[in-house]
Amino acid sequence: MIEAHQITKRFLTTKAIEGIDLRIDPGKIYGIIGENGSGKSTLLKLLSGLLHPSKGSITINGEPVTRQSASTIAYMTDFDRFYPYFKVSELVSFYESQFVDFNKNKAEDILDFLAIDHEQKLKHLSKGNLGRVKLAVTVAREAPFLLLDEPLSGLDPMVRESIVKGIIQFVDFDRQSLVITTHEIRDIEPLLDEVIIIHEGKKLDQQRVDDIRMKEQLDVEGWLKRRTR
Numbered sequence: 531m532i533e534a535h536q537i538t539k540r541f542l543t544t545k546a547i548e549g550i551d552l553r554i555d556p557g558k559i560y561g562i563i564g565e566n567g568s569g570k571s572t573l574l575k576l577l578s579g580l581l582h583p584s585k586g587s588i589t590i591n592g593e594p595v596t597r598q599s600a601s602t603i604a605y606m607t608d609f610d611r612f613y614p615y616f617k618v619s620e621l622v623s624f625y626e627s628q629f630v631d632f633n634k635n636k637a638e639d640i641l642d643f644l645a646i647d648h649e650q651k652l653k654h655l656s657k658g659n660l661g662r663v664k665l666a667v668t669v670a671r672e673a674p675f676l677l678l679d680e681p682l683s684g685l686d687p688m689v690r691e692s693i694v695k696g697i698i699q700f701v702d703f704d705r706q707s708l709v710i711t712t713h714e715i716r717d718i719e720p721l722l723d724e725v726i727i728i729h730e731g732k733k734l735d736q737q738r739v740d741d742i743r744m745k746e747q748l749d750v751e752g753w754l755k756r757r758t759r
């Protein structure tokens with residue numbers, strides 16, 4: 531389990547995250563939603579140990595999160611400057627050399643599912659296909675926590691839901707959790723267990739999707755509009 535206690539992150543004068551408490555349990559899919567600049571990426575980087583909170587603490591299974599937590603967390607960045615002369619297959623080999631939990635066969639299966647040519651050079655891939663490659667190499671890790679920052683950006687709206695549904699088949703929910711930040715909540719709403727709203731650096735709410743539908747009689751988009759009004 532990942533637990534954040536009252537975390538705050540400042541960048542000089544900007545308070546990107548303020549006083550957030552959060553718990554990520556095993557075996558679930560979480561969606562983190564919020565407007566541009568609300569703090570979603572910063573929160574994910576904090577949870578993955580890439581950034582340190584200015585205040586508060588984060589633990590994974592009771593141990594403090596550090597950069598070494600990369601062995602328990604697979605983080606898919608929104609940054610996409612890979613070595614451009616690598617072929618897709620060379621990027622896969624590079625990931626295999628970097629992460630002990632990297633499952634090369636799984637990576638190749640995901641790339642096939644996403645119709646990516648393994649012999650294509652990264653510099654020749656479209657933005658959407660580069661996004662698919664990033665998704666494949668991240669989900670191919672057997673880490674207990676998979677944190678995906680805007681995995682749908684750059685993907686054609688027509689294929690977003692089917693891609694996410696397909697990718698989920700490669701996640702083992704007996705021992706892995708998935709956390710996804712997104713603007714496009716409508717595309718993945720049916721797949722989520724819980725939704726967390728980040729608004730101006732604060733956690734506005736966290737609910738089970740079933741509770742939103744049954745108790746509030748709303749879809750997640752309607753609930754989001756009501757909560758951020």
Ligand SMILES: Nc1ncnc2c1ncn2[C@@H]1O[C@H](COP(=O)(O)OP(=O)(O)OP(=O)(O)O)[C@@H](O)[C@H]1O
Pocket residue numbers: 541544545546564565566567568569570571572573
């Ligand atoms: N390295 C940094 N240095 C200074 N300010 C930063 C840094 N990273 C983020 N910020 C600021 O922190 C706030 C939250 O940014 P963040 O990227 O986490 O938001 P976001 O919700 O992921 O936005 P988007 O959806 O546009 O990616 C913004 O005001 C941003 O300008």
